[in-house]
Amino acid sequence: MQYHIKDESLAEKGRLRIEWAARSMPVLALIEERFKKERPLEGVRLAACLPVTTETAKLARVLKAGGAEVAICASNPLSTQDDVAASLVIHDGIPVFAIKGEDNKTYYKHINAVLDFSPAYTMDDGADLVSVLHSERKHDLKNVRGGTEETTTGVIRLRALADQGLLAYPIVAVNDALTKHLFDNRYGTGQSTVDGIIRATNRLMSGSVFVVAGYGWCGRGVAMRAQGMGARVVVTEVDPLRALEAVMDGFEVLPMNEAARVGDFFCTLTGDIKVIAKEHFEVMKDGAIVANSGHFNVEIDIDALEEMSQGKRAIRDSVEEYSLADGRKVYLLAQGRLVNLAAAEGHPSAVMDMSFANQALVTEFLARNDDGLENRVYTVPEHIDKEVARLKLAAMDIEIDTLTPEQQEYLTSWEMGT
Numbered sequence: 374m375q376y377h378i379k380d381e382s383l384a385e386k387g388r389l390r391i392e393w394a395a396r397s398m399p400v401l402a403l404i405e406e407r408f409k410k411e412r413p414l415e416g417v418r419l420a421a422c423l424p425v426t427t428e429t430a431k432l433a434r435v436l437k438a439g440g441a442e443v444a445i446c447a448s449n450p451l452s453t454q455d456d457v458a459a460s461l462v463i464h465d466g467i468p469v470f471a472i473k474g475e476d477n478k479t480y481y482k483h484i485n486a487v488l489d490f491s492p493a494y495t496m497d498d499g500a501d502l503v504s505v506l507h508s509e510r511k512h513d514l515k516n517v518r519g520g521t522e523e524t525t526t527g528v529i530r531l532r533a534l535a536d537q538g539l540l541a542y543p544i545v546a547v548n549d550a551l552t553k554h555l556f557d558n559r560y561g562t563g564q565s566t567v568d569g570i571i572r573a574t575n576r577l578m579s580g581s582v583f584v585v586a587g588y589g590w591c592g593r594g595v596a597m598r599a600q601g602m603g604a605r606v607v608v609t610e611v612d613p614l615r616a617l618e619a620v621m622d623g624f625e626v627l628p629m630n631e632a633a634r635v636g637d638f639f640c641t642l643t644g645d646i647k648v649i650a651k652e653h654f655e656v657m658k659d660g661a662i663v664a665n666s667g668h669f670n671v672e673i674d675i676d677a678l679e680e681m682s683q684g685k686r687a688i689r690d691s692v693e694e695y696s697l698a699d700g701r702k703v704y705l706l707a708q709g710r711l712v713n714l715a716a717a718e719g720h721p722s723a724v725m726d727m728s729f730a731n732q733a734l735v736t737e738f739l740a741r742n743d744d745g746l747e748n749r750v751y752t753v754p755e756h757i758d759k760e761v762a763r764l765k766l767a768a769m770d771i772e773i774d775t776l777t778p779e780q781q782e783y784l785t786s787w788e789m790g791t
């Protein structure tokens with residue numbers, strides 16, 4: 374078996390951490406039991422490009438239990454947990470190509486390594502597998518029957534590809550399932566981003582000004598949790614509806630060039646480029662802490678920061694101090710990469726349980742139905758989304774009501790008023 378990981382001797386630590394995470398993933402455990410019996414993915418070759426975390430390890434085991442042959446590479450150079458990568462290789466016999474801190478060249482070498490595995494299905498987080506397949510490796514597209522996409526940024530890229538008529542196989546946007554983005558993007562990103570910023574800096578949030586750029590589901594989560602830590606939260610937005618929602622949720626909304634003057638912490642979650650740019654660094658307070666929790670490291674204009682700086686040094690793990698010409702210091706976390714994965718451990722298992730239950734069930738759906746699908750971006754079938762919610766509630770031992778026949782009838786009629 375081919376693989377490329379940092380250190381095999383980390384495997385035992387990884388095994389224990391995966392066991393810990395799996396305790397909070399009851400929905401995946403139920404799916405795993407069924408997959409073991411039914412083997413719906415028998416012989417399916419699947420290439421996954423995901424953060425290599427304890428939660429991803431659990432998903433990989435579930436897919437393997439269903440009969441799939443899985444190869445994994447990282448979807449971000451800083452998101453790999455090297456002990457997990459080692460455990461997947463040593464204990465599960467799953468080929469992993471991922472090393473935390475890998476450079477760009479190695480990152481793409483690893484993407485190519487999982488594509489060399491001739492997958493019939495791709496499981497992407499950010500659409501880099503799809504992007505490489507549709508550019509340098511078009512000749513491999515003929516083997517691919519379907520795919521899934523985990524994240525907002527990836528879905529945006531896929532829709533762009535589909536709009537240009539270039540998407541060569543059907544892909545299901547797992548991100549768009551309600552049981553994914555309402556929980557993972559909001560509560561998962563909310564908690565893990567604040568966790569990453571605190572682990573990196575150990576600074577007090579209470580009483581600080583925390584600027585959140587972007588009020589999508591991830592931004593909402595971070596704003597809510599930063600407020601919960603006692604910060605005064607300022608939101609920046611380009612979308613009037615979202616800005617209005619942020620105002621009504623009780624946050625101050627400012628353009629970035631004003632927010633830049635007042636923030637102690639900054640976190641970008643927009644999916645776009647240069648959200649924090651030269652003109653913003655120019656007016657930031659001495660000591661401002663800048664982080665990104667959007668998918669790619671393009672939201673903060675790091676090149677501009679480098680150009681403006683007279684020097685930089687690593688002052689703590691995941692913290693780089695940039696010294697500006699006028700003596701001010703700006704602190705960049707995790708090289709502008711996903712701070713929740715690079716400086717903490719990513720989303721907690723309890724939310725990944727739902728996201729990855731969608732991944733597992735959608736992969737099964739594709740394996741059973743891909744013949745009838747067109748080359749476009751699909752949403753997760755509603756019955757899968759509802760099933761994940763139902764299983765999660767059951768695992769949490771929470772019961773809900775059912776409609777009486779009379780209530781059911783009322784909801785399907787129009788005659789009755791007051």
Ligand code: ADE
Nearest residue numbers: 424426428429718719720
């Ligand atoms: N994306 C964000 N958090 C994650 C996690 N814990 N595992 C896999 N992908 C993630």
